[in-house]
Amino acid sequence: MAAAGRTALSACLRQISSRPQSAALRAAGAVRFNSTSAAPSADAASTPPPPPSDVTTSAAPKDLPPPPPLVDELASQHMEYEDLKFKVQTGRRRRTLENMPFETYQMALQVLKKDREEKIKKIQLEQARIERVRETMEEGPEKDTVLRSMTRKLDELKVFADINNPRVKFNFDTGNYTLDKPIYRYLADRKWRALKRPTLMQRLEQMNVVPDIVPSINPVADVELRFSGAVIQPGRILSSGLTEKRPTIKVIPFTPGEKLVTIAVVNPDVPDLENDSFTYQLHWLVSNVPISHLHHQAIGTGAQKSDTIMEYLVPTVQKGIKYARFAVLVMEQEGGKLDAEMLKSKVVRERFNTRSFMAKNKCEIIGAHMWRNSWDEQMKDVMIRNNIPGWDKMFKRVRD
Amino acid sequence: MHLRPSIRPSLLRVAARPTLTASHPALTRPATHKASRPANKAKDGPGKRLGAKKTAGTFVRPGQIIYRQRGTLWFPGENCDMGRDHTIHAAQPGYVRYYKDPDYPTRKYIGVSLKKEWNLPTPPGAVRRRRLGMELVDYYETQRSKFEEANWSKELEMVKTGGGIGVGVKVKGEDGQVEDKGRWRSPNWLIGRVGTKEVVKAYDPTNPWLRWQRRVKAKKYAVRMRGSKSKIAGAKAKAAKKAKKAAK
Known part of the structure; x- marks a missing residue:
């Protein structure tokens, strides 16, 4: 068995060395996966670094073929080259996903490689079609719909080309990826939709954030909330000491492109004694926050410049109130950049109406999070420390 | 009909012929009246007085029971709570409503609307109308137990x-x-x-085995401290030889 495996491996290596740059490789090189991506530099950063130049000039032995072109291609192709280089330079071989000495496995890899080449041909065909439509078809809404559906198909093909690659799965499982490639965006989205999104939706619906603050929510981006570095699960009751300092927020969109978002923290559980009911209060409002599929940090270390419309107000709950909900809403600014000075002069904390704010400023919710606060041992001190009135009063049920 | 075995015991001893015993199916008498276990269960017990206690539109106060049920025939809707035995009771003063929620078409709900002219369910996506039902008093620490x-x-x-x-x-x-x-x-x-605390057994002097163990241990200890008899003898002999040599 071992002998058979060894022969298979040596055959594989021979195959690689005898074929400096096959037609398939050249074809792969011709396809730019992220031709639509706005960040070519980030693209280059995520692909494996090119082999050092001295390999090809002086130090490399003569039988080492030139490295394959590193244009958005399979990680495995690069790994094959690295293995070859390692073998030529040291005379030893090393175990990787690509050269595991199992005959059936190697045969399966060949099947996957063939399938990928087919997919690449389809991608090229689709790209040519899109180009043709772009040039020949008349401008209008019909062209837009056709182009949109064709681009969707192209994205799908790009995912299909990579989804069976064991190296891609390994990279994703070990967290060694960025969202610049369609396959990793697809995998990350699928993972998020498997558990995190359902959990979030359950919390938002069961705690009635959905009808109380906004009529409906359809999150498409993952929102990560951290207080003092601790990741918060949606809906947790947090201690008042923890929420005294503002949280940091990450927004992870699974679609490419830059976005401007507004982040609001709203409390719908402010007691309203006049009307014997509850009202809203705006705790935090930050606008024009730039995020993208490659830049997730919205607020916190590493975040880009944004406009704080309302400073963070420490969340407090008076004694007697069961708890207060604090909803974090991440809204995409569909009308582009908002006028921060205008907002600063107009937005009021008390009785903040999220629905009308969204309608006026053309904002659409793309992500959400929530936490809760209740009266606890530290709350009195927190209120005194932050000059928030009301610690000397408490609520008591009226006998009906 | 009951058959009695008419074979004499002496004959039985001679040859083991198949006999008819009481356990044989042909000899068992079918039970006409079950004697053990709850034989004749009560078919119809006393009624549990389940069902609606308040009809639609009735004014209720917090805690008043609206519906008694086994299981969740009805679910608690707006301003209603459900007890341990699935009893639905009011959480706020208002008017009883029996309704269906389009979000959960398989569930029936009982709710309390705060005003007589308000209806349930609220239109989809509309804000819930909630009552505070509290007053502001001076802060005091709650009583602690002794x-x-x-x-x-x-x-x-x-x-x-x-x-x-x-x-x-x-x-x-x-x-x-x-x-x-x-x-x-x-x-x-x-x-x-x-779990790691050592349990030390007390010494029982009446246990001969324990006494023997102790004796052996004591002997071994003594040997370790001052050496065995042979060793002592050997050491003495060496010393004597040395002394002789020294004398020569």
């Missing part, structure tokens, strides 16, 4: 210093009970020790 009162200052001190376990962890009592999700439990450092 036990809490006795340990309060100590607890506070431990909270401040962390009790050697960690800042902010509540600790009380001599064995340092730790507060964990509203309950008191043994601290972590103690949990690990519970």
Whole structure:
């Protein structure tokens, strides 16, 4: 068995060395996966670094073929080259996903490689079609719909080309990826939709954030909330000491492109004694926050410049109130950049109406999070420390 | 009909012929009246007085029972709560509504609307209309139990210093009970020790085996401390030889 495996491996290596740059490789090189991506530099950063130049000039032995072109291609192709280089330079071989000495496995890899080449041909065909439509078809809404559906198909093909690659799965499982490639965006989205999104939706619906603050929510981006570095699960009751300092927020969109978002923290559980009911209060409002599929940090270390419309107000709950909900809403600014000075002069904390704010400023919710606060041992001190009135009063049920 | 075995015991002893015993199916009498276990169960017990206690549109106060049921025939809707036995009762004063929610078409709901002219369910996506039902009074600390009162200052001190376990962890009592999700439990450092504590049996002088063990141990100890007889003899002989040599 071992002998058979060894022969298979040596055959594989021979195959690689005898074929400096096959037609398939050249074809792969011709396809730019992220031709639509706005960040070519980030693209280059995520692909494996090119082999050092001295390999090809002086130090490399003569039988080492030139490295394959590193244009958005399979990680495995690069790994094959690295293995070859390692073998030529040291005379030893090393175990990787690509050269595991199992005959059936190697045969399966060949099947996957063939399938990928087919997919690449389809991608090229689709790209040519899109180009043709772009040039020949008349401008209008019909062209837009056709182009949109064709681009969707192209994205799908790009995912299909990579989804069976064991190296891609390994990279994703070990967290060694960025969202610049369609396959990793697809995998990350699928993972998020498997558990995190359902959990979030359950919390938002069961705690009635959905009808109380906004009529409906359809999150498409993952929102990560951290207080003092601790990741918060949606809906947790947090201690008042923890929420005294503002949280940091990450927004992870699974679609490419830059976005401007507004982040609001709203409390719908402010007691309203006049009307014997509850009202809203705006705790935090930050606008024009730039995020993208490659830049997730919205607020916190590493975040880009944004406009704080309302400073963070420490969340407090008076004694007697069961708890207060604090909803974090991440809204995409569909009308582009908002006028921060205008907002600063107009937005009021008390009785903040999220629905009308969204309608006026053309904002659409793309992500959400929530936490809760209740009266606890530290709350009195927190209120005194932050000059928030009301610690000397408490609520008591009226006998009906 | 009951058959009696008419074979004499002497014959039985001679040849083991198949006999008809009472366990044989042909000889068993079918039961006409079951004697053990709850034979004749009550077919129809007393009624449990389940069902609606308040009809639609009736004014209810918080805590008033609206519906008694087995299982969730009806679910608690707006301003209603469900008890341990699935009884639906009002949480706010208002008017009883029986309704269906389009979000959950398989469920029936009982709710209480705060005003007579308001209806349930509220249109999809509309804000819930909630009642505060509270008044603002001066702040006071809630009454603590006698036990809490006795340990309060100590607890506070431990909270401040962390009790050697960690800042902010509540600790009380001599064995340092730790507060964990509203309950008191043994601290972590103690949990690990519970199982490893050595159990030492007391010496029983009436047990000959134990006495023998002890004797052997004592002998071994003595040998280790001063050496065995042969060793002692050997050492003496060596010393004598040395002395002889020295004398020569």
